[in-house]
Amino acid sequence: MIRYQNQKQRSLEGFDTPPGMVLDPRNRWVRLSDCMPWDELADSYYKTLSRTLGRPSKDARIVIGAVIIKHKLSVSDEETVEQIRENPYLQYFIGLKGFQSKAPFAPSLLVEVRKRMGQTVFDEFHAAIIKAVEQKKAKKPDQDNDGGSPGRTASNRSEDDCHIAAVPVTAKQSSTSDKTPRNQGKMIIDATVAEQAIRFPTDLGLLNEARELSEHIIDVLHEKSHRPQKKKPR
Structure with missing residues (x-):
């Protein structure tokens, strides 16, 4: 069963944090979250689920965000959950309403997700992210002749973050998917x-x-x- 919340309603200002904790809008995970096409990614993810049968599913942004975090940081399923539990920026990235000290899901969820989605869904993720990057480039004003000082602007960093996200979701996933390697040779156990x-x-x-x-x-x-x-x- 699918439970979904429109991701355009999420904002950094609405993220609940403990007293004295202020999130930096320039943080890499905040910038990456802003350029991700969450709704398009959710559509691809929910193709693998039933809309009426089964127990309520985790929000698509939580699942997809966790997959991106795992492959961007190149860590295990268990370490991914720990990183999310300890880091408020990662919790904002996966779409939680506020900071919480409890893990949002068990590491076994990532195993189930990989088995359910397959390479086809990850290819759709790749296409959606690349499309979002191209749209940002089309909307970006021409800054080549503005007379300003050279350097990486916030728009440049946002595009870089989207490019970085596209690689872990697809290329790295194919190397760590649950495809069983073919057996070769002979081993005598006697x-x-x-x-x-x-x-x-x-x-x-x-x-x-x-x-x-x-x-x-x-x-x-x-x-x-x-x-x-x-x-x-x-």
């Missing part, structure tokens, strides 16, 4: 063919070694006994 350095009582070499050690002990004890007989016992 304890009877493994070399074992175990000797048995019937081993003549073991019996001879025991005889030699016994004679050596007798020789040592005989020298210390000072017995009159000349012949050592055997």
Whole structure:
């Protein structure tokens, strides 16, 4: 079952934070959030879900945002959840209403998402993000002849952030997807063919070694006994 909230209603000013905590609008995750086409990404994600059956799903922005965070930071599922739980900027990025100390989902959710979505949905993500970047470029005013000082503007940084997001969602996902590698070669698992350095009582070499050690002990004890007989016992 699908639960969805229009992402255009989200803003940094509406994000609840503890007293004394103020989020920086220039933070990379805030800028990246502003340029992401969340509604288009949600449409692709919800194609894999039923609108009427099953338990209510997590909001699409939470799921998609977590996937982007995971591959942008190149961390495990467990570390992704911990990073989100500790970082208010990441919680804003995935669309939470305010900062919370509790993890918004379990790491196993990311495993289920990868199995459900497949490469086709990630390709649609890629296309939607690239389209959003191109639209930003088309709306960007010409700054080449404005006479200002050279440097990266906020618009430049926003476009860079969108480009950076497009790579983790697609290229890196294909390398970490749940495709099972093909088996190659042959591995023999048989304890009877493994070399074992175990000797048995019937081993003549073991019996001879025991005889030699016994004679050596007798020789040592005989020298210390000072017995009159000349012949050592055997």
